[in-house]
Amino acid sequence: MHSKERPERVRTLVVDDEPLARSNLIVLLGLHPEIELVGECGSGAEALSAIRELKPSLVFLDVEMPECDGFDVLEMLGRDLPHAVVFVTAYDKYALRAFDAGALDYLLKPFDNARFERALDRAKEKITQGRSSPRARESLVVKSAGQVSFLKVSEIDWIEASDYYSCLHVGTKSHLVRRSMAELDQELDQSIFCRIHRSTIVQLDRVRGLKLNEGGEYDVVLNNGTRLRLSRRYRAQLQSRLGSPGSWSES
Incomplete structure (x- = not known):
């Protein structure tokens, strides 16, 4: 009897300069077996290198970080952008700019588990669509x-x-x-x-x-x-x- 083929796991990276904030996200992500945590970063510069090297499909990205913030990361990535980016920040003033920069969702700290689940569901849906239809727009x-x-x-x-x-x-x-x-x-x-x-x-x-x-x-x-x-x-x-x-x- 042949076992069913396991669905492709979602390669995920967590970026936040606060260790506690990273830990909280990692705990929530650990509740989902379809998520593969490929790394965590404490700065924008680390995030740039990690995204280009590890090629995650999903990135939870802090906005305010020293030297290189979340918006700088997205701008400098160019064609290396992940399929889905969820901004995470304690400041709601960045919300409109985040969506303009191409973020899929915007988690405002502190957020509850239900809000996190909605963001994750949106990300997984977008990633699935991207895998099934990767052709350039005509x-x-x-x-x-x-x-x-x-x-x-x-x-x-x-x-x-x-x-x-x-x-x-x-x-x-x-x-x-x-x-x-x-x-x-x-x-x-x-x-x-x-x-x-x-x-x-x-x-x-x-x-x-x-x-x-x-x-x-x-x-x-x-x-x-x-x-x-x-x-x-x-x-x-x-x-x-x-x-x-x-x-x-x-x-």
């Missing part, structure tokens, strides 16, 4: 003037963060979608799109070249003349995607 749902339509992502020139939405620029038109930049960065085809700033994503085929601005930094110039700020953090990534620096137009 279209986005756009709501405008009471109508719902599907926009092909291949038509998008560039994307910018707009408060708690993202603004899709398509020719002379723009569309707001209730998606964070972090979510879009994860879901869009990385052979077509590239992040050039924490608030900006461009379609590579639309890039004409680079141009120095008055501050001595580079702007990305699109075929339609639009100029977008290029962050130093993303310059190397754009360079590798477009080719050697010598092939860039800087005029």
Whole structure:
């Protein structure tokens, strides 16, 4: 008699600079056999290394940490973002920014077991969906003037963060979608799109070249003349995607 195949366990990392807070989360996670605790970290810098090395699907991430906070961790991870991130903090002032950064949920300390269970259930559901449909997005749902339509992502020139939405620029038109930049960065085809700033994503085929601005930094110039700020953090990534620096137009 063959035994049933065991479901894949959820690789989970706990990040908090307070040892007691980490211990509490680890105890709660230990009640779930489907959770595999792959590590715990006491700082944002440790979290960056651990996430890239251990590749957890789920991360419980503290917001306020010295030197490198939870938002810095998400921003610097780029394409290494886990499937699900649950922010954990004692301060409710970060809630909206957490969701804008792509967090799945937001646990406000002190939280009870029932609230933790709801967050964990949401995370497991999202991870299961991601495993079953890992393909990059080909279209986005756009709501405008009471109508719902599907926009092909291949038509998008560039994307910018707009408060708690993202603004899709398509020719002379723009569309707001209730998606964070972090979510879009994860879901869009990385052979077509590239992040050039924490608030900006461009379609590579639309890039004409680079141009120095008055501050001595580079702007990305699109075929339609639009100029977008290029962050130093993303310059190397754009360079590798477009080719050697010598092939860039800087005029």
